[in-house]
Each structure stands twice: as structure tokens, then as C-alpha cells.
Amino acid sequence: MNTKKISDGIWYLLLAGALVLPFIPGGIENTFHGHVLTMVFLYASMAQAWNIISGYCGQTSFGHAVFFGIGAYGAAMAVVQFNSLPWYGAPVGALVAALVSIPISAPCFRLKGHYFAIATFAIVEIFNRLFMIWDWVGGAIGLDYPILEDGWRNFSWSSDKTGYYLGALFLFALVFGVVRWIDSHRMGYYLRAVREGQETAESLGVNSSLVKLSAMALSAGLAGLCGAFFAQYNYRVDPPMVMSLDMSMKFVLITILGGLGTFWGPLLGAAVLIPLQEYTRAYLAHLGSGVDLIIFGLIIIYTMIRQPTGIMGLIRGLAPRGRDASNDGGDR
Amino acid sequence: MAAMLEVKDIHCGYDGTPVIRGLSLEVNRGEIVAIIGANGAGKSTTMRAICGLLHPERGQILLEGEDISRSPASANIRKGLSYIPEGRRLFPKLTVRENLELGAFTVVDRKVIDERLEEMFALFPRLKDRSTQTAETLSGGEQQMCAIARGLMSAPKLIMLDELSLGLMPSLVEKVFETVVLINRKGITVLLVEQMVQEALEIANRGYVLQTGRVVHSGSARELLDSDEVRKAYMGM
Amino acid sequence: MNHFLQVLFDGLLNGLVYALVAAGLSMIWGVMDVINFAHGEFLMVGMYVSYWIGFFLDVDPLFSWIASGAFLFIMGAATYRLIIRNSLGKSAMAPLLATFGLSMVLKNFCMNRFTPNFRLLSGTVLEGKTISVGGAILSVPQLATAAFALVLLACLYWMLKRTRLGWAIQATAMDSEAAELMGIRTENIYLLVFGIGGACVGITGGLMTSYLAVYPEVGSLFSLIAFVVVALGGFGSIPGALLAAIIIGLVESFTGFYVAAVVKYAAVFAVYLAVILIRPKGLFGW
Amino acid sequence: MAILTVRNLTKSFGALVANNDISFDVESGTIVGLIGPNGAGKTTLFNCVAGLYRPTSGRITFEDRDITNLPSWRIARMGVARTFQVVRPLKEMTVLENILVGAYMRTGNPAEAMASAKRCMEMSSLSHYMDRRAGGLTIGNKKRLEVARALATGPKLILLDEAAAGLTTTETREMVELILRMKSEGVTILMVEHIMEAIMPIADKLVVLNGGEKIIEDVPGVVVEDPEVIRAYFGEKYSRRLRKGAKEGNDDGRDA
Amino acid sequence: VAEDKVIKIGALFPLTGPSAVSGQNCLNSVLAAAELINGAYEGFDVPLAATEGLLGGYKVEIIKADHQGKPDVAKSEAERLYNQEGVFAVIGSYNSAATKPASAVAERAKKLFLCGASSSAALTEREYKYFFRHAPTDAIEATEFTDYITYLNEKKGAGIKTLGLIYENTEFGKHAADEGKKAAAKIGLEVVADVPFNNGATNLSSEVQTLKAANPDAVFGAALGGDYSLWVRTMKQVNWLPKIAINFCTGYQNPAVQKELAGDGDYFMGGMSFSPELAKEFMPEALKVQEKFYFPLANQEFDSDSLQEAVMLLVLGQAIEKAGELDTEKVREILATETFVSPLSLSGEVAFEPGGQNIKALSVITQIKDLKYNTIYPEKFKNAEPVYPMAPWDNR
Ligand SMILES: Nc1ncnc2c1ncn2[C@@H]1O[C@H](COP(=O)(O)OP(=O)(O)OP(=O)(O)O)[C@@H](O)[C@H]1O
Ligand SMILES: Nc1ncnc2c1ncn2[C@@H]1O[C@H](COP(=O)(O)OP(=O)(O)OP(=O)(O)O)[C@@H](O)[C@H]1O
């Protein structure tokens, strides 16, 4: 009990540190680690959004790139096609993502295990290929941002990452806040109950279809917001960038590496995987093509063999021993 | 004469949590030996360790003098062990008949298999009626019968039965215990785990009482039945 | 309507090749409930094996498939021993993600060693040979691969249904612990299944080098289609995989020609989804 | 007043008729036992009442409302809780969390849910295992957890499917006590049980199924004497012992 | 070794991923050019060869970066190169889709971005100030293709009236095809088949079947290596050919692909700005540079794409020399206004118009025969007569 509170305390302390970081000279500004940190928070938010449906509710979706992509297109369409502000596009994109997720996932929820996973693969491929030929959204050519004035209005900065960083931090706070709330309320218990046994959950009065659909819509909407951020950050959107299996795999890998269905797992996963990916690509590429990716692949294999419950599992594996000991003491 | 099965001071557990801590027992040829104990005492774990589904961290298991503590279950089955696990573990998509035939997987001769099938159907006529139904659609009791029959199909020297009576109707419980005696008369040694302490000890020669992974009492069935401690703890008297 | 005939044959031939690619995946999935994400990369490795044998030793793909099949058998078995066995049962997604990691390693290893260049064997025995059936032109290498697919699938099917080994495999698939209690050496069965799965895709890759260029990314699309074929057919079912693969092949070629080439895969995936929503466990699934 | 009525219920799986034209009532505040040979269709009947199966024909009403084709979660919300014969713990959740899922049915307030979950946990003597992973419990505790979880939903009627199977005699006694406590709190109980020690002393009425049909419905004393029940279910030896009752130390039947 | 005496230049290419072949060639080409600049070499009539380094001894250091063919990675790598590595300029990025966001980074930060081979016309329509591109755009190439068709029709009475397009449905293929269609409309060429396909194809039979059914006189193709060889082989399999087939860069240009097609690739045509045959006559220095610097690195010959990346480094080097200091604004001004001598360019010189397009960009149409890229158009560069129409499959 106590250990949990203490470890949460550590996390909040770290996050407070993250919040003051941009106000320290050289903290974020224009540095590469500023980019990496921004990405850590973005990907942590994405992974957490995914974690709602796949971790807590047990429906492993490989289709989140679709929702992420719709959000990205929302922001980009607003800016590029309608000469408007991303502030309008992003929520619309997120909402559309949430709405789209419902008719897509409702039938898929009837599928079990790997069947569900493969169906979500297929959905990504379908969306990808349709967006590739849909001229209104730029088709294969994609949408490129014009050069905009720096600032919050356009949510666009060119020589200082602080704005993006704070944006990512806000996104992170939003997604994690939502999940924290869910986690400690009825919804959280229902999600996990559905994951552990749908029929059992129903026998306890849980309307599992409603639970799954609302979790999916929430998850998709939040993923959409992350997508909008991604588009703003990269000045460009095209289907392979945002609506690909690669992107979906990122959601999955980060969460699982961190700890599926755990609250801090997505942040841990992103905090390990993203810097690893960015720094190996940046500093190992000279070893020859693909060496960074080989190392990356080996790490994934190693984790899955040695620590499939992720880093959270590793931490927990250390903690209970302490707890048991104290328990024994208490019994006497 | 050497014991058929000798378990010497084994320790085992799951993921580092110890369950069995220094357990020893032996089963002689032709005996019925019962293991009794509260829920979670480690009875099933002991059985799993003996048949090789789980390897003890320490200690030895000897079958007819040969150390089998490290060999996989499939090898032990071929040596004449048979284990009917708790929870039946039938092949859900196969028919009753196919399940039984798989029970004789180690037997190559078709004729022998057919003979044994007939024996089983004679023992459990209900299975004959259900022989083309898939195992998952059987009722709990039917599944239990199927599991027993499947375990007998390999014509084992030593059969281990885990909670046979679980979920069976009273007349069947009686029947099943009669069957165990019958099997035993045919020369098959029996090691059984039971919650129905009374019934089990009534047919057994000897018994062991398990508590938190250790043997706390052992002796002839009658001794145990008469022991106040056993009666109080397990028979609610 | 000789286009129609041509499109039909193209679809059939392609479908048979897909069936062959999918067969190994289907077995692994069916027996162990593991999706081998590196399946496409296995195919790629099989193609490289056959390509290099052809390149250095001048052995035609018509024969070198034996070598690539054997190589991939060993690789499949090794994958089981080193990766799958250690990740199995720990969490549902662990084997899938571990093989995803493996696919990254294999793809980039080949990229690193063999460069990303496209490599095509020239001067193979069957190269460029075609036969004409009712105005439709069929490529002999593809025809040979398709014929092989049929034979190999028939062998697999027979093995699963009619042999003791097949029985053991099926029992292991349903409940490995219970199978172990029947005296089946499940550990060996797993090893064998992964080996056979590898060998199937190795053989396919070996044969495909007679008409397809090899490069490190060649497996990606194939593996995606193989996933869909297996799921559509119902996992573990060989006839299911065959039927599904032919459906996929036909959908691909008919939409490719009569609708638009660029939507053919979208159509393939959409048809898969439509079917799977009606039959959640695939055409031949339980 | 009957809280649950089953009228002409038939459920068939293809050619196999698992429940054939079954009718009976469960009176409010009583304990009704459902017994019968293995494969008689007891679990199937439970599944029909709880909404897991759709009956082929017939009508089930709960508190005078038709629940025949309602989804199981709706039936649960109306106040019918159930346990599973083959235990189904929510494996990766702790014991307390398992019970909380049930408790959340009546309230969305975390504090209230926690209070009611803790109460049910204590009632079923699981407090000691509160933070254990439910998947790692022994069968006995899993059975208790099934009951505690169902209880936490605050049911008016609870369906217990072999809650005592696999328990030692001592544990069975505890389970019986728990059931009686539930009854005293006003919960109606419909239970399936093969262990007669657990059901005979407490049942107000027994319904006996055989081959999917109801063969008798009466108080235990009468059922025990019924020749058809004896033949189909108890067996001679057992019913002899039953009739003798548990009052004597029954060491007579020992042979071997 | 004084650390200050170094000019860092970023080389951002797809070193892994689907277009890694070309990306690595491009990188090697830039490395080759850097070597040429850094050492003092006699006997090369190439600016900067004879002197050691730039600005009297500054060595060019190439910082490699891999964008994997992904725009988002290209963007963040460009930022890293400018901000973290402190490069003076970046050369890249082959895929137009990656070049777009990467050069947007440069433009916003007011840093130089030099592009060799990306061919999307959109890149230079953005009116960027810090972006310079050497390659002819798809628009230029497409116009050249249609000019050539007009030429064939007029001079040789070829009677080419219909056009088919087959291209990968990516930002590269789509751009190229769009420009192709525009150019065709101008000369009244009727588009009878428009066949985009998914890149990384494993089978192109429906695509080729569609072409065959429409039976256009001419075909414009845009496909990367593997897809290109599959396309050619599939055409052979269905025994069909248009009268002429002209390709936008990539697959056709890659000698390795042609080698493996072993003659099946013969008679196809394509736009190119380099080929060994062309170089022999018009750009002999390029061959020398290839021999001395490129071959040891890449173990193969230049191709049009990769060579242009080297050119951009040489042009940048000249601009820095002229500026006399490492001042981005000055160098930019010089790049934007002056004309540069470039023996490695077909036109021999390079000059950029506002927006950054090289107005001297030139490409020729070649036809391949026996692994030789013969130049067939325009007349000025011609070294062989075209074989027209293409020799049918059964007559080779
Ligand atoms: N797969 C498992 N993983 C972790 N712990 C387990 C596992 N199986 C059993 N245990 C634990 O091992 C202990 C002994 O279990 P075992 O099944 O051997 O008991 P048992 O005596 O057979 O009880 P029962 O009468 O309930 O079957 C219990 O505490 C149980 O929680
Ligand atoms: N899903 C199903 N499909 C087909 N047959 C089924 C199905 N479920 C149950 N049955 C059959 O219905 C009959 C009644 O089964 P049920 O499980 O209700 O028995 P039960 O009375 O609960 O027996 P037990 O006391 O052994 O648990 C059995 O013969 C069983 O084989």
C-alpha cells in the first residue's frame, strides 16, 4: 500500500521537474534532447490512450494508427486546406476519430484473440490505401504545411521547442489524468473485468459491449489528439507517416515494454524506447545501414523473453518481496 | 521388496513461491494410497511433480528404482504412469471416442486399442452413448468419466487420480470408488488425492495427510480414520 | 472475353502461391496459437538462400528449394527453441512481439549484409516460359509454384489427419499439458511444428526466386496477406487456408483489373473483414 | 410469493434436449436446492435463468417481470447473481478487486463500493487474501470468491452452482454457514449441489432433474425417500447412509 | 588537427527502408565529392579538386543521417543536424516526401538545404529562399518526354496517339504521373490507361493486364527497382509491349536492376542526366571522379540521382569559396544569384531561379540496349538511333 504511494510520489516529483525544465536555460530550447523529451511525452500519451482499450480492457488493437491518422488529418486539413487554425482541426479530428472507431470496432469486438488483432491490421491497411487515393486529403502526395508564424495561435514554432514541449506535456497530463480517473472509478474495474472474463463480468451486471465501445471511443479520440500534435510537429501528413502498421506497432511496443494495463507503463515504455530509438538512429547509423534497427529488434526480443510484463513488471518483481516481508511481520 | 514409487524429500513451487517443502512418500506395488489434505496443501502439486509436469527443485522421485524427477511427463507416461489431472483436461474439440483413443497414444496396435475401448465402454456405458459428442459439450460428470477412462486407456502400472469425485453425483461417486477398487484388483497400483476423506480412506490401504507442503500424518487407512486429529480437521467431526 | 480468363488464371495462380506462404503460418498459429510475425522475413530468407545458391553454385530454384526448405526448417526450429519457448505463456502478446523483434533483426541484417538491392536470378530453367490456355497466358514458374503448393498442402493435410504425428499435433494444439499426459512429447511437437512451418515458407521462397526479385523488404506484403489468409480460413485449417488464399487471389486480380489496381489490396482486406464478421472464426474455424 | 418462476422451459442443443419443459417456483426468502444426476441439465437451467443461454422455449420471470431473453448483465442488474460451476476468477485482479467489480453494480461511488466489498469479503472469510492475485488462489478460496463476488452485487436471488464441490468437509460447513447467513439477510438462494451434507440440512425445497426433466419437487425429507430419485441419483448405499442421517458416527459402511 | 578547421555538412538520406538502395548511393556520392574537395588532386578539371579543403584549408566533414524514408524522421533528423551537430547545410533527402518537411525546417531556421535528386515540382514552387535543387523536375522531364513523342511523330511518322501511365502510388509516382498527364494534354496525347499501383508489389498482373487491354501506343512508367523489374517481366509474360515506354528515373536508371533483367529490359527508355555513355562524350570529368572517388566507396557506377547529390556539394563548396566565409546569408545570396561551373552536370553549369530550381537542369532520353544507355534525344546529345517501336518479346 505504502510503497505504491511512495512510488507515485516519485513520479509526480519527476513530472514537476519536467514542468520547470523549459524555464531553465538549455532545458528545452532548440536542443535534440528537447525533441526527444517532447517525443517521449507525445508517445507516452499515445501509448496511454491505446492502453485504455488494449491494456485495461484487453482488446489488443493494432488499428490505432487509423485514429491517430484521422486526428493528424484533422489538424492538417484545417491548416492546409481551410487556412484555419489547428485549434479547430484537432478537436474535430479527435471527435471524428472517436466516432469512426465505433462502427469499426463494434463488429470487431465479436472476434477473439488473434482474430481481433488481424482484423485491426486489415483496417489499418484499408484506411491507408483509401487515404492514399483520396485526393481531397492530399492522396499519396500528402498535406504540407505552409510556413506559418511562430506561436501558440498556429501551434507552430521553428527555432524553439518549448511550445511543443509544453503542448506535449499538456497532452500527457490530459491523457494520464483521464486514465487515472478511470483507473480509480467504476469504469476502470469494469474495463479490467471485461478483460479477465467477459461472461463473468456480465454476470456481475457489466454491460460489456457498452464498456468496450466507450473505452474504444475514448481511446480513439485521445489517440486522435496525439495525431493532431504529430501533424503540427512535423509540418506534414501523409498516409504512410500516420496510418501505417509501423505507427500502430509503436503504440503496442511502447505500452508492452513499459507494462501493459498499468498506469505508469506507457510513460516508462516511452521514456526507454523513444530515446533509444532516437539516439541509436542518430549515433549508431554510421555502423552501417540498419544496425540501429537490429539492436532495437534484439532489445524487443530480449524484453519479451526475459520480462514480458514490461518494466513495470520488473519494478513490481522487486517490490512485493519487501511487502511480503512486512506482511509476515504484521501477522505475528 | 522395493517400493514402486518413492518420493524423497522433494521441494517445488511456482515462480519461486515454494509449495512443497520436503515431502516424502512411497507407494508399494498393488496398493491404494490416498493423499488427503486441506485446499492448497499441495496435493495436486505433488501429483504434478511425480508425473513430471513440474520438476522438483530438490529431492528425488524414483519409479521402480529409476530416477524420474527430471524426465518430462511424456516419458513417464511411457514408463507406465498415468495421471488424471484435476479439472479433467479433456481435448474439448475431439469426440469422446477420439479422446479415449488418444489416451492410448503410446499403444501402436490397433486391436489392443479397440479392446480397451470396449472395456471402457463397459465400465461407463454412458460414454458409449456420448461417444460421438465432442468433449466440451459433456456435462461435468460425463467429462469426469471420460477423463478416467482416458487415463486407463494406456493400461498403466500406477495410476494417479486427482479429486475424482469432484462434481459427481452421489451414486456416481460410489461407482467411481468401486471402479478404483476394481482397477486395483486388476493389479494396477493407485495413488489418489481426495477431498472425500471418508470415502477415500475406506478403500485405501494407506494414507498420507498433507499440510502446507509437508506430510504431517501417515499410516494405514484405519489408523488415519480413527485418528481424532484427522477426523476433526478433515471430516468435520 | 479472354481478359476474363486471364484475370481468372492470374487470380488462381496467385492464390495458390498465397496458400503455400500461409500454410506454415497456419500450422504454427493453429498448434501453438502464436502468430509468427517474422513469417514474411522467413520467406525473404528462403528467397535469399535460394538466390545465393543459384548465384554462386548455379543451382536452379527448381532444385534449390530443397536447401531453402531445410535451412528454414532449422531456422524455424531454432526460433522456437530460442525465442518462442521462452516467451510462451508469459503474456498473450509476448510471442507475437518477440517475433516482431525478430523480423526487424532479420530484415535489417539482410539489409546490412546483402545491401537493399533487388536481386533477380536470370537464366533459370523456367524463366520466361509461358503456356497459353484458351487465349490466356500462364507463366510456367508461377504454374510450377502453384502445382507445388497443391502437392505440399495435400501432404500437410494428410500428415495432420491421417498419421499418428498429426494426431499428436492436434492434441498438442488443444491442450499441451493433457497431450503430455497422453505420452506425447509436446516439446518435440512444438519444435517440429515450427520447423515445418519454416520449411513450408522456405520452400515457397525458394521456388519464388525463379520469378520474383529478392530484397530485404520483399516479405512484408506477403506476410500481411498470409495473416489474412490464415484468419480468413480459420487457423490451423489447411483446406481453410487453401480456400481463403484462392478467394484472396481472385479478389485481388478481379478488383485489380475490373475496378482499379490501386484498390486491390484495400478490396482484399475489406473482403476479409466482411467474411470474418459473419464467421468470426474464419471459413473453416471452429 | 414466488420471486422466480420458471414455466415450461426447454433448452436444446441441436438434437440434445438439455432441459425439457421444466416449471417450478422459487419462493422469496427460501433456499431451493436443484439436484440431479450429472448431465441432468442443472447448469444449463442456471445459464438460461442468468441469461447466458437463450431458452428454446418457455418463460422465466423474476419478481413478475419477464427476463426470458434479457442479456445477462441486465438480469444481474435486476438482482439475480450467479456463481459458475467451473470457477471463473478475474485472474489478474486481486481478490478485493474481484469483489469490487460486483460492488460497483449498485454504486458508482468508490468509497461506498469499497465498504460493501469489504463487508462481503469478511462474510466469506477472504479478508486474509485481500491483495492476492485471484488466479493463484486454491480451488476452495476461488469458490468462496465466486460467492463473495456475487454477494457484492447486492442480489435478491443468488444462483450457486456447486459452491461446495472440492471443499473439505470442514470447509463445506463454513460454506453452509455462509449460505445461511445470506438467507438470514433476506437473499433467496437457488443452489445446485452434489454434496448432500451441504444441501439437505438447509434446503427448504428440492427440485430434482433427470435427463432434462423435472421428476419431483418437494421438501428434502420426501425427496430422500423417493424411489425414482434413489435409483437415478443417490444410489442404494448412499441413500441408506443419508437416511440414517449424520447424527451417528457412521463407521459401519467400512469394508475393503 | 585544429577542430575549428572543419565545415560540417549534413547528408540526410534514406539509408534504410524501401528506398535505401538509392539513399546509400546518394550518400556515397556526397562522400566522394567531399573527398575530392578535401584533398588536393591533380588532373581533374573540377572546381575545388586541386585545392585542399575550402577557405584555405577547412575540411568538409559529412555528418550522415538516416531518415528511413519517413518524413517525420527526416524532419527531426534535419533539426538534429542543424541544431545539435551544427552543420552549415544539409544535402538530401532523395524522397520528395522527406525533403519537404526537412527543408521546411531549414527554411524556418534560415539555414541552407541543398537537394540533388528529389524531383517533385512542388518543392521549388514553395518560394523558399534557402532551398536549392539540382535535378530537373518531373514537369521538365515530362515535357521532354512529350517533346520526344512529338519529334517521333513528326520526324518519323510514328503515329503515337495514346498514352498509358503506370506508376507507384506514392508521392513520387503520383507527382510524376500528374506531370505526365499535364504534358500529354498539351500535345493532344490521349490518356487511355492510368494505372497507379501499391509500391513494393509482389504481383503486377492486373496492372499489366489493364495496360494491355487499353493497348496504348506509349507508356510512361514510374517505379522503383523491384517493382520495375516485376513490371518488365510481367509484360514479357503476357507478351505485350507498347510502341515506346519511357520511365521517370529510379528503376530504369539502376544498372544493377538492368543487369538482372538480362536483356528483358532492352529497348525501354527513360529520362536521365547521367549515363556512362553520355558521360564519355559530354562529361568526361564525371567518369574520372567516378573512377577515383565513387567506385571505391560504392563499388558501382554513378547513376543520375546519386551524381546530382555530389554536384550539389561541389556547388555549395564553390559558393562558400566565393563568399570567403561561412556566412549562411552570404552563401545563400551567391547561390541564388550566380552561375556555377559544373563539369559533373550535363549542362556544364548550374544556376538557380527564385524558389531554388536549377534553371540549367537538363536531362536526356536514353534507350537501353545490352546494358548500355544510349542517348537518343535531344539531337544535341544523341549517340544512337532509337529502336522504334520496341522489339517484340518473341523477336529478341
Ligand atoms: N499454476 C500455479 N501458479 C501459482 N501458484 C499455484 C499454481 N497452482 C497451484 N498454486 C498454489 O500452490 C498451492 C498448492 O496448490 P495445489 O493445487 O497443489 O493444492 P491442492 O492441495 O491440490 O488443493 P485443492 O484441494 O484446492 O486442489 C496453492 O497455494 C496454490 O495457490
Ligand atoms: N453448449 C452445449 N452444447 C451441446 N450440449 C451441451 C452444451 N451444454 C451442455 N450440454 C449437454 O447438456 C446436458 C446437460 O448439461 P449440464 O451441464 O446442464 O448438466 P449438469 O446437470 O449441470 O451436470 P453436472 O452435475 O455434471 O454439472 C449434458 O448432456 C451436456 O452434454
Ligand SMILES: [Mg+2]
Ligand atoms: Mg488439487
Ligand SMILES: [Mg+2]
Ligand atoms: Mg453442472
